[in-house]
Amino acid sequence: MHSDRIRLSSLQDRIISADEAAALIKDGMTVGLSGFGCAGDAKAVPMALVERARRKPLKINVITGASIGNRLDGLMAEAGLLARRMPFQADAALRKAINAGEVMFVDQHLSELVELMRHGQLENPDIAIIEAAAITEQGHIVPTASVGNSASLALSARQVIVEINPACSAHWEGLHDIYIPEKRPGRKPIPLVNADDRIGTTAIAVDPQRIAGIVISDKVDSPSTIVPPDAETQAIADHLIAFFEQEVEAGRLSSSLAPLQVGVGSIANAVMCGLIEAPFRDLVQYSEVLQDSTFELIDAGKLKFASGSAITLSAECGKRVFGDLEKYKDRLVLRPQEISNHPELARRLGIIGINTALECDIYGNVNSTHVCGTRMMNGIGGSGDFARNVHMAIFVTKSIAKDGAISSVVPMVSHVDHIGQDVDVLVTEQGLADLRGLAPRERARVIIANCVHPAYREAMNTYFEAACARGGHTPHLLDEALSWHVNLEARGHMLAR
Amino acid sequence: MHSDRIRLSSLQDRIISADEAAALIKDGMTVGLSGFGCAGDAKAVPMALVERARRKPLKINVITGASIGNRLDGLMAEAGLLARRMPFQADAALRKAINAGEVMFVDQHLSELVELMRHGQLENPDIAIIEAAAITEQGHIVPTASVGNSASLALSARQVIVEINPACSAHWEGLHDIYIPEKRPGRKPIPLVNADDRIGTTAIAVDPQRIAGIVISDKVDSPSTIVPPDAETQAIADHLIAFFEQEVEAGRLSSSLAPLQVGVGSIANAVMCGLIEAPFRDLVQYSEVLQDSTFELIDAGKLKFASGSAITLSAECGKRVFGDLEKYKDRLVLRPQEISNHPELARRLGIIGINTALECDIYGNVNSTHVCGTRMMNGIGGSGDFARNVHMAIFVTKSIAKDGAISSVVPMVSHVDHIGQDVDVLVTEQGLADLRGLAPRERARVIIANCVHPAYREAMNTYFEAACARGGHTPHLLDEALSWHVNLEARGHMLAR
Numbered sequence: 005m006h007s008d009r010i011r012l013s014s015l016q017d018r019i020i021s022a023d024e025a026a027a028l029i030k031d032g033m034t035v036g037l038s039g040f041g042c043a044g045d046a047k048a049v050p051m052a053l054v055e056r057a058r059r060k061p062l063k064i065n066v067i068t069g070a071s072i073g074n075r076l077d078g079l080m081a082e083a084g085l086l087a088r089r090m091p092f093q094a095d096a097a098l099r100k101a102i103n104a105g106e107v108m109f110v111d112q113h114l115s116e117l118v119e120l121m122r123h124g125q126l127e128n129p130d131i132a133i134i135e136a137a138a139i140t141e142q143g144h145i146v147p148t149a150s151v152g153n154s155a156s157l158a159l160s161a162r163q164v165i166v167e168i169n170p171a172c173s174a175h176w177e178g179l180h181d182i183y184i185p186e187k188r189p190g191r192k193p194i195p196l197v198n199a200d201d202r203i204g205t206t207a208i209a210v211d212p213q214r215i216a217g218i219v220i221s222d223k224v225d226s227p228s229t230i231v232p233p234d235a236e237t238q239a240i241a242d243h244l245i246a247f248f249e250q251e252v253e254a255g256r257l258s259s260s261l262a263p264l265q266v267g268v269g270s271i272a273n274a275v276m277c278g279l280i281e282a283p284f285r286d287l288v289q290y291s292e293v294l295q296d297s298t299f300e301l302i303d304a305g306k307l308k309f310a311s312g313s314a315i316t317l318s319a320e321c322g323k324r325v326f327g328d329l330e331k332y333k334d335r336l337v338l339r340p341q342e343i344s345n346h347p348e349l350a351r352r353l354g355i356i357g358i359n360t361a362l363e364c365d366i367y368g369n370v371n372s373t374h375v376c377g378t379r380m381m382n383g384i385g386g387s388g389d390f391a392r393n394v395h396m397a398i399f400v401t402k403s404i405a406k407d408g409a410i411s412s413v414v415p416m417v418s419h420v421d422h423i424g425q426d427v428d429v430l431v432t433e434q435g436l437a438d439l440r441g442l443a444p445r446e447r448a449r450v451i452i453a454n455c456v457h458p459a460y461r462e463a464m465n466t467y468f469e470a471a472c473a474r475g476g477h478t479p480h481l482l483d484e485a486l487s488w489h490v491n492l493e494a495r496g497h498m499l500a501r
Numbered sequence: 502m503h504s505d506r507i508r509l510s511s512l513q514d515r516i517i518s519a520d521e522a523a524a525l526i527k528d529g530m531t532v533g534l535s536g537f538g539c540a541g542d543a544k545a546v547p548m549a550l551v552e553r554a555r556r557k558p559l560k561i562n563v564i565t566g567a568s569i570g571n572r573l574d575g576l577m578a579e580a581g582l583l584a585r586r587m588p589f590q591a592d593a594a595l596r597k598a599i600n601a602g603e604v605m606f607v608d609q610h611l612s613e614l615v616e617l618m619r620h621g622q623l624e625n626p627d628i629a630i631i632e633a634a635a636i637t638e639q640g641h642i643v644p645t646a647s648v649g650n651s652a653s654l655a656l657s658a659r660q661v662i663v664e665i666n667p668a669c670s671a672h673w674e675g676l677h678d679i680y681i682p683e684k685r686p687g688r689k690p691i692p693l694v695n696a697d698d699r700i701g702t703t704a705i706a707v708d709p710q711r712i713a714g715i716v717i718s719d720k721v722d723s724p725s726t727i728v729p730p731d732a733e734t735q736a737i738a739d740h741l742i743a744f745f746e747q748e749v750e751a752g753r754l755s756s757s758l759a760p761l762q763v764g765v766g767s768i769a770n771a772v773m774c775g776l777i778e779a780p781f782r783d784l785v786q787y788s789e790v791l792q793d794s795t796f797e798l799i800d801a802g803k804l805k806f807a808s809g810s811a812i813t814l815s816a817e818c819g820k821r822v823f824g825d826l827e828k829y830k831d832r833l834v835l836r837p838q839e840i841s842n843h844p845e846l847a848r849r850l851g852i853i854g855i856n857t858a859l860e861c862d863i864y865g866n867v868n869s870t871h872v873c874g875t876r877m878m879n880g881i882g883g884s885g886d887f888a889r890n891v892h893m894a895i896f897v898t899k900s901i902a903k904d905g906a907i908s909s910v911v912p913m914v915s916h917v918d919h920i921g922q923d924v925d926v927l928v929t930e931q932g933l934a935d936l937r938g939l940a941p942r943e944r945a946r947v948i949i950a951n952c953v954h955p956a957y958r959e960a961m962n963t964y965f966e967a968a969c970a971r972g973g974h975t976p977h978l979l980d981e982a983l984s985w986h987v988n989l990e991a992r993g994h995m996l997a998r
Binding site: 102108112119191193194256376377379399419422425441442486493 | 608622678689752760846892976
């Protein structure tokens with residue numbers, strides 16, 4: 005049974021049901037799940053756990069790569085299954101439980117989780133549940149649409165449950181590049197020099213003895229919802245592409261730019277789509293989640309190679325790409341998120357990182373996560389791995405939200421994820437602020453002139469001038485600095501009086 | 502003349518006076534100065550520039566490694582010489598000019614400046630002025646007590662002025678390790694695997710043609726003022742050492758801990774001195790500025806090797822060490838600050854980083870730079886290079902300041918330099934908060950219980966409980982979050998009403 009998918013014959017008799025697998029998990033355990041960007045998630049066993057928790061209270065700690073699909077995070081939260089959750093999530097129901105203080109959410113840099121685990125600063129998982137396209141003759145695990153933290157979770161857990169997914173293309177095999185940094189001290193340099201280098205193995209080399217069960221499940225990944233560019237996201241893309249053209253003109257970037265890291269979301273999608281028509285060529289991506297735009301750029305002959313940790317596609321694009329994976333295979337690699345996001349590589353490769361801000365302030369500090377400084381949206385994800393260490397860190401956002409009740413540019417951000425030093429360029433549909441080499445007062449003038457929505461510009465200038473009159477390197481009026489957020493919460497508009 | 506110090510004879514006739522060298526600098530130029538942590542500064546030519554600017558207005562942009570000594574930053578600021586200054590400073594008069602908005606200060610991660618320059622994101626200096634112990638037969642520059650940014654500044658400037666300092670020991674030669682990362686793309690891994698590896702050259706390989714003048718100056722570096730441990734700094738050291746002992750006990754650290762990075766200042770000094778009596782051995786330092794404590798630990802047989810970018814000593818310790826440099830030579834190396842602080846190496850070596858916070862908040866965000874969110878103290882320095890990428894980021898501060906008018910732990914920091922994700926351990930004289938793997942609400946409870954001064958604990962608990970009642974992942978009351986700072990500014994005490 006499934007002998008093409010379970011090629012080590014001694015493992016054939018470990019096939020069990022999802023319920024039997026779920027029964028291996030005890031109250032209080034820490035469980036590692038495959039899944040990153042809603043791709044390659046373990047599906048059947050977590051769902052069996054949800055059903056079990058609905059019948060009888062059960063609390064576990066869940067570690068993944070990043071967000072997982074099929075509403076699983078929400079179902080786990082609603083069933084009261086989650087005591088702790090790390091390092092990222094993007095589910096509305098789980099978000100609600102986190103903000104209610106019901107689930108302890110540990111929001112981490114995505115490259116760091118397994119590094120902390122490797123050196124005992126986080127506990128190893130008791131059990132890892134990993135979706136696989138196949139198990140090799142050696143008993144090694146071939147992942148599907150993501151690597152995420154799967155390799156290190158599987159290698160460090162006491163037991164491993166494999167979810168073999170026959171609905172996944174057999175052509176996933178060979179597409180992954182599993183490299184695990186050595187323990188310290190004595191760790192060698194990561195030998196990756198170009199985005200398309202292969203430095204590891206194509207499967208996760210677990211000891212087959214530790215595979216406690218194999219579950220067959222043909223449930224597929226959740227497709228992504230791609231919002232097509234609107235006038236604002238298109239304007240953001242246009243500003244950024246014009247800026248890249250100037251940088252090429254000035255000799256500061258080549259015509260193939262630099263390896264691109266692009267966050268998830270509609271603005272990032274618009275920017276990537278904008279590159280199809282732009283005068284750059286032989287582009288390379290060194291990113292986390294590869295989305296529709298990656299394949300559109302490949303098909304358009306613009307993108308030479310894409311390295312990621314996961315592939316998340318719309319239903320339509322998924323049909324085209326996953327149905328013909330061979331066609332793209334030599335232009336793709338999926339790596340552990342520790343490697344896709346590694347500070348060593350972000351700096352060495354000289355990545356251009358493009359990520360979305362929730363809000364930014366006049367000095368270029370960026371909030372990526374907390375609504376009004378308090379309520380978590382998703383998590384910092386990989387943005388901190390990249391922003392600190394890349395060649396150029398770009399943050400994008402629309403200048404206003406909620407029909408103008410919210411200005412995304414504020415006097416002082418209500419929560420800081422990215423400090424001014426890590427923000428080189430800010431872009432809204434109003435324009436682009438090139439902050440490189442500027443002091444705070446200079447940054448403020450450039451941001452106000454280029455990025456703030458006209459409806460907020462006068463109020464912002466008034467704040468800034470009053471703050472400058474009081475003095476300081478980074479002038480602020482502390483009694484007013486967060487008043488826009490206080491107004492919003494109390495009166496529904498940032499400038500309400 | 503000085504043929505032992507200027508060994509390429511064709512350069513002998515380039516000796517000029519400091520005034521003649523200063524005359525090469527034109528209004529509006531960008532000048533790179535050697536100097537890091539008040540060590541190895543260019544001295545005579547900057548002083549001649551100050552005198553020139555006192556006679557006739559002159560504005561230049563000044564780039565250094567970090568802080569410079571002999572009050573030069575203050576004298577330059579007072580003479581109106583500075584238009585722009587980067588990447589760090591620690592002078593009272595310059596600080597005043599920065600906070601008045603008179604000098605544009607660009608506060609940068611210390612590893613980044615020359616990287617930005619290398620790829621055209623900052624302009625190269627017109628002239629670099631570098632203190633040297635000698636010029637070799639090849640015309641290469643042997644630095645003195647710091648490397649800092651000297652190598653890249655000298656290599657990228659159009660012209661170089663060398664300040665030969667015959668007062669410096671000839672034994673500096675051989676102590677430096679100059680390695681410059683390649684341009685991207687195609688950059689190779691930095692081949693450093695252990696803190697004591699040598700990967701570069703012992704002198705800066707400038708083309709002697711670009712040496713526009715050589716000035717002889719025997720002015721010495723400013724000695725550091727070491728504040729001996731007091732009851733609070735001793736308590737901080739004791740908490741931290743007890744924590745390290747637990748980590749060794751639990752098998753998470755070895756008995757030689759991990760390469761130590763230690764910031765400048767009296768708390769850091771107390772911690773290092775505490776290691777003399779602690780039960781660890783074969784310690785290694787991989788740090789920026791090596792201070793008295795490095796040599797005390799070497800003399801005590803506790804420290805095997807120290808890698809830094811500069812050596813800054815008290816007058817007394819300086820006499821002992823600089824007078825007998827040979828004795829320490831095989832246990833020391835000075836590197837460019839790009840390498841001493843490189844993210845790639847901080848992560849690979851698994852450094853323990855110990856830096857000082859100005860204030861921190863209940864969620865573990867750290868302000869290292871801005872008094873009341875507005876007034877710059879010194880700069881972020883290397884703390885951001887380390888905190889994001891090290892094995893363990895530790896921040897230390899006394900729990901109160903100004904006789905209790907200020908709590909160093911506040912509801913919300915008024916400026917963020919280090920986000921919660923980058924702060925693993927917080928220590929005050931009250932105790933130690935181990936924040937690893939905790940969610941924000943858990944972090945707050947641990948910080949309040951362990952780090953807050955008793956005089957502020959009740960007010961802090963009141964704030965935190967009220968914020969939790971309102972909800973959120975990181976509960977805050979935005980209308981009160983900065984009220985402690987507002988109180989301090991308006992009424993002289995954080996809890997004044």
